[in-house]
Amino acid sequence: MPILIQDVLHIDRQVDILIEGNRITKVENSGSINPASLSGEVDIIPGKNRGVIPGLVNCHTHAAMTYFRGYGDDRDLMDWLENMIWPVEAHLTPDDIYWGSRLACMEMIQTGTTAFLDMYTFPEATAQAVEDSGIRAVLSYTMFDRWDDARAKLDQKNCHKYFELFSHYSDRVRFAVGPHAIYTVSAPQLQFAHEFAKEHDCLVNLHLAETYQEWKDCTKNFGTTPVRYLKDLGVLSPRLVLAHSLWMDSEELQILADYGCSTVHNPASNMKLASGYKFRSEEMCEKGIRVGIGTDGCSSSNNLDMVQAMKLASLLGKAWRGDPKATPAKEMFVAATKAGSEILRIDGGEIEPGKLADLSLVRLDIPEMTPCHDFISNLVYSASGSAVDTTIVDGKVLMRERQIPEYDVLLKKGVEVSNDLLRRAGRG
Amino acid sequence: MPILIQDVLHIDRQVDILIEGNRITKVENSGSINPASLSGEVDIIPGKNRGVIPGLVNCHTHAAMTYFRGYGDDRDLMDWLENMIWPVEAHLTPDDIYWGSRLACMEMIQTGTTAFLDMYTFPEATAQAVEDSGIRAVLSYTMFDRWDDARAKLDQKNCHKYFELFSHYSDRVRFAVGPHAIYTVSAPQLQFAHEFAKEHDCLVNLHLAETYQEWKDCTKNFGTTPVRYLKDLGVLSPRLVLAHSLWMDSEELQILADYGCSTVHNPASNMKLASGYKFRSEEMCEKGIRVGIGTDGCSSSNNLDMVQAMKLASLLGKAWRGDPKATPAKEMFVAATKAGSEILRIDGGEIEPGKLADLSLVRLDIPEMTPCHDFISNLVYSASGSAVDTTIVDGKVLMRERQIPEYDVLLKKGVEVSNDLLRRAGRG
Numbered sequence: 001m002p003i004l005i006q007d008v009l010h011i012d013r014q015v016d017i018l019i020e021g022n023r024i025t026k027v028e029n030s031g032s033i034n035p036a037s038l039s040g041e042v043d044i045i046p047g048k049n050r051g052v053i054p055g056l057v058n059c060h061t062h063a064a065m066t067y068f069r070g071y072g073d074d075r076d077l078m079d080w081l082e083n084m085i086w087p088v089e090a091h092l093t094p095d096d097i098y099w100g101s102r103l104a105c106m107e108m109i110q111t112g113t114t115a116f117l118d119m120y121t122f123p124e125a126t127a128q129a130v131e132d133s134g135i136r137a138v139l140s141y142t143m144f145d146r147w148d149d150a151r152a153k154l155d156q157k158n159c160h161k162y163f164e165l166f167s168h169y170s171d172r173v174r175f176a177v178g179p180h181a182i183y184t185v186s187a188p189q190l191q192f193a194h195e196f197a198k199e200h201d202c203l204v205n206l207h208l209a210e211t212y213q214e215w216k217d218c219t220k221n222f223g224t225t226p227v228r229y230l231k232d233l234g235v236l237s238p239r240l241v242l243a244h245s246l247w248m249d250s251e252e253l254q255i256l257a258d259y260g261c262s263t264v265h266n267p268a269s270n271m272k273l274a275s276g277y278k279f280r281s282e283e284m285c286e287k288g289i290r291v292g293i294g295t296d297g298c299s300s301s302n303n304l305d306m307v308q309a310m311k312l313a314s315l316l317g318k319a320w321r322g323d324p325k326a327t328p329a330k331e332m333f334v335a336a337t338k339a340g341s342e343i344l345r346i347d348g349g350e351i352e353p354g355k356l357a358d359l360s361l362v363r364l365d366i367p368e369m370t371p372c373h374d375f376i377s378n379l380v381y382s383a384s385g386s387a388v389d390t391t392i393v394d395g396k397v398l399m400r401e402r403q404i405p406e407y408d409v410l411l412k413k414g415v416e417v418s419n420d421l422l423r424r425a426g427r428g
Numbered sequence: 429m430p431i432l433i434q435d436v437l438h439i440d441r442q443v444d445i446l447i448e449g450n451r452i453t454k455v456e457n458s459g460s461i462n463p464a465s466l467s468g469e470v471d472i473i474p475g476k477n478r479g480v481i482p483g484l485v486n487c488h489t490h491a492a493m494t495y496f497r498g499y500g501d502d503r504d505l506m507d508w509l510e511n512m513i514w515p516v517e518a519h520l521t522p523d524d525i526y527w528g529s530r531l532a533c534m535e536m537i538q539t540g541t542t543a544f545l546d547m548y549t550f551p552e553a554t555a556q557a558v559e560d561s562g563i564r565a566v567l568s569y570t571m572f573d574r575w576d577d578a579r580a581k582l583d584q585k586n587c588h589k590y591f592e593l594f595s596h597y598s599d600r601v602r603f604a605v606g607p608h609a610i611y612t613v614s615a616p617q618l619q620f621a622h623e624f625a626k627e628h629d630c631l632v633n634l635h636l637a638e639t640y641q642e643w644k645d646c647t648k649n650f651g652t653t654p655v656r657y658l659k660d661l662g663v664l665s666p667r668l669v670l671a672h673s674l675w676m677d678s679e680e681l682q683i684l685a686d687y688g689c690s691t692v693h694n695p696a697s698n699m700k701l702a703s704g705y706k707f708r709s710e711e712m713c714e715k716g717i718r719v720g721i722g723t724d725g726c727s728s729s730n731n732l733d734m735v736q737a738m739k740l741a742s743l744l745g746k747a748w749r750g751d752p753k754a755t756p757a758k759e760m761f762v763a764a765t766k767a768g769s770e771i772l773r774i775d776g777g778e779i780e781p782g783k784l785a786d787l788s789l790v791r792l793d794i795p796e797m798t799p800c801h802d803f804i805s806n807l808v809y810s811a812s813g814s815a816v817d818t819t820i821v822d823g824k825v826l827m828r829e830r831q832i833p834e835y836d837v838l839l840k841k842g843v844e845v846s847n848d849l850l851r852r853a854g855r856g
Contacts, residue, residue, distance in 0.1 A: 066795075066798070066799075067799060069796075069798070069799065069801070069806065069810055070800070070801045070802040070805035070806045070809065070810065071801045071802075073756070073757060073802065073805045073809060074752065074753055074756035074757060074758075074805075075752065075753060076752060076753060077752060080752075103795060103798060106795050107795035107796060110795060268743065270747070271743035271744065271746055271747035272742075272743055272746055272752065272809070273746075273752050274746045274747060274749065274750045274751055274752045274754075276750075277747040277748070298810070301809075302805070302806070302809040302810040303796045303809070303810040303811075305796070305812070308736070308812065312740075312743070314700075315696065315699035315700055315740070316699065316747070318699055318700055318701075318702045319698070319699035319702060319705040319744070320705070321702065322702045323702055324502065324503065324504060324505060324508075324700065324701050324702045325502055325503060325504060326702075328501070328502035329501060329502060330502075365836075365839055366839075367494075367531060367534050367535035367538060367839065367842075368497075368535060368731045368733070370494070370497070370531060370839050370842050370843060371494075371495060371497065371842060371843050371846035371847070372498070372843075373497070373498045373499045374498040374499075374501065377498035377501045377502075377730070378497065378498045378730070381498065381501060381700070381729075381730035381731070382497055382498065382726070382730040382731040383731075384733070384736065384812035384813075384814060385812075386812060386814030408793075411793055411794075411795065411798050414795075414798050414799060415798060415799050415800075418798075418799035419799070
């Protein structure tokens with residue numbers, strides 16, 4: 001059934017938006033699209049007191065880590081990983097991953113995110129959660145060989161297996177290779193990932209230059225800095241998406257630009273884990289690098305709210321640069337929508353005829369959006385994801401007036417499975 | 429009518445809370461308080477799937493600046509003030525201030541704030557808005573003599589006038605002297621404010637050491653740094669509340685501790701205006717300074733959400749220190765509740781018998797609070813103020829299950845008056 005959104009604020013004018021199939025087909029001045037002129041039934045969504053935004057794209061997360069929200073906060077990195085996260089993660093099952101991902105997808109839908117790039121264990125379970133929740137995702141198979149040949153071979157085999165498996169899902173699910181990091185994945189394996197991605201035309205999702213420790217270890221072990229190391233290995237390409245990208249010099253940014261790589265800013269996780277805070281989005285954009293925004297997983301971020309992530313990215317950019325004009329709201333909004341879509345190769349990210357119907361309506365009749373001198377400023381600087389009212393992905397309404405089917409079931413399952421997981425890990 | 433909150437999560441246990449008059453009178457294990465044992469009617473609030481928190485205390489804001497939310501973002505400070513804010517501010521009337529403050533109070537009530545320290549023009553209009561909305565506030569008369577004798581005399585007269593005027597309001601409204609800053613208020617006037625506050629036992633609300641420019645000008649004009657300048661003037665006291673307090677050395681922090689002064693961290697505004705980001709809350713707390721959190725006004729922050737302010741304060745503290753253990757959630761929570769109450773001299777800030785009944789219930793049955801390994805971690809790091817469900821101030825329910833009386837009227841008035849203000853300022 002076509003969807004007609006009537007009289008909604010689009011940046012600074014009121015429009016009607018027609019969605020047919022999974023595409024936006026018309027965006028016209030308010031009142032221009034007559035529902036009677038459309039054949040058959042139409043789902044009419046009133047847009048009064050709402051603003052429309054392209055769906056937010058979360059370019060880096062680990063969805064099923066919802067289980068670890070608030071589990072062991074405020075600790076040193078290794079204490080946290082060794083004593084809290086890893087001992088419990090060892091007990092994760094595909095069923096856990098499915099329900100943890102369902103919870104994550106619900107949180108994203110509720111806060112206006114329509115697509116995400118994921119990296120975690122049992123991606124087939126996350127894929128099923130994405131299918132069932134109606135959201136869109138690119139899911140990485142995590143490669144983690146630690147210079148072990150047997151593991152390297154298994155990971156290579158699994159890339160083929162999952163690529164094939166994911167081809168049977170809907171268009172909303174796509175495969176990516178996910179070499180975890182340069183300190184967990186060997187050079188030949190990074191090269192395999194690059195070649196695999198080239199052959200199958202998929203993304204490569206890699207954590208890079210997240211911490212100063214990683215930078216130091218790289219220069220010590222490989223004799224050069226992270227980006228130069230990847231360049232020397234011949235694995236830079238427009239398919240490469242680099243999460244974090246904090247510890248890089250200007251020449252390295254130029255190298256990334258020359259090879260068409262993308263970077264992803266994860267302000268909440270970078271700040272909370274004290275990984276670093278000088279993400280140079282402005283220099284990256286100037287050089288032509290596509291820059292997206294991510295929340296990272298709930299273990300470190302601790303939510304999946306991209307509206308809050310935009311605000312953090314903007315405020316942090318202004319703070320460390322000492323420049324109130326830096327990283328303005330509108331640039332963060334582009335990073336979270338248009339650039340994110342480009343990075344994930346989704347034909348959306350804009351409210352325009354022909355684009356995929358991945359979008360959200362934001363309430364304007366709430367204190368944090370009142371008065372509305374500037375819709376995007378209000379959204380980025382004042383609202384949170386809770387201002388999102390309606391979310392549509394691939395032409396389907398996934399949340400309408402804050403109502404999500406299965407809401408109570410998914411919350412209950414999330415709690416039950418989390419408790420059960422802790423019990424199995426001897427922490428219950 | 430007494431209020432009985434049944435079976436609510438308090439930190440890590442389920443309790444019943446009894447409120448009689450404007451005080452909490454009982455906090456007992458869930459199921460211990462039998463409503464039939466209470467005389468007369470009882471307002472029973474179910475606490476299932478809710479956590480209770482002491483009301484959040486916003487220690488620095490300019491409430492009626494809601495009008496300037498998103499008005500001229502992403503500009504240099506002087507461009508923003510001279511071309512956007514000041515020309516419109518010049519047209520503000522008491523009626524504008526009343527409705528702008530009502531909108532602000534509603535936003536605060538909705539996000540769990542029960543008290544605030546304000547500084548703005550026409551404080552009598554803000555006082556009336558506080559009375560009518562049911563929230564609690566300490567309202568400063570802004571002193572701004574700029575070394576002009578006539579203005580200094582007027583401000584002195586007005587301090588007496590407003591102190592007297594505010595004595596006729598309810599206990600929820602109190603007066604403070606508000607010398608704006610050391611670059612807008614002369615030394616004799618700062619001394620007057622100090623003496624006035626001593627005589628009438630009220631707070632002194634002062635912006636201090638907000639920007640490096642202020643620090644430089646102070647050393648140039650007064651031959652010493654901001655805190656030392658105040659010490660030399662003899663105006664340091666336990667009544668002095670210093671908003672921002674960014675540009676201070678360790679010896680200055682020790683001076684503030686010795687005199688019992690309080691400081692207020694405004695992370696959103698400090699980051700957005702690029703004023704500085706190294707707020708040294710840990711060193712301040714170690715020295716025994718009371719540290720509160722504020723949002724600052726909506727012109728710079730751009731909301732009044734203290735839950736988001738706690739998160740920002742924590743993440744920022746970890747980021748610039750490079751220490752993930754720094755500024756933990758629980759310390760930020762204490763700053764926003766207990767310390768804030770102490771700074772504003774409110775006998776609340778804790779869920780304990782005898783304390784003022786200023787508190788909020790937070791929803792636990794939402795994705796961002798699921799699972800709940802740690803309530804306070806979830807609140808600070810994952811939620812936003814939208815998780816607040818019910819707010820009680822002075823024993824009165826101001827919001828119940830997200831419903832606030834007059835919600836629609838107040839939003840509509842906010843928009844109308846804002847449009848009218850812009851028209852009067854020639855910007856409509």
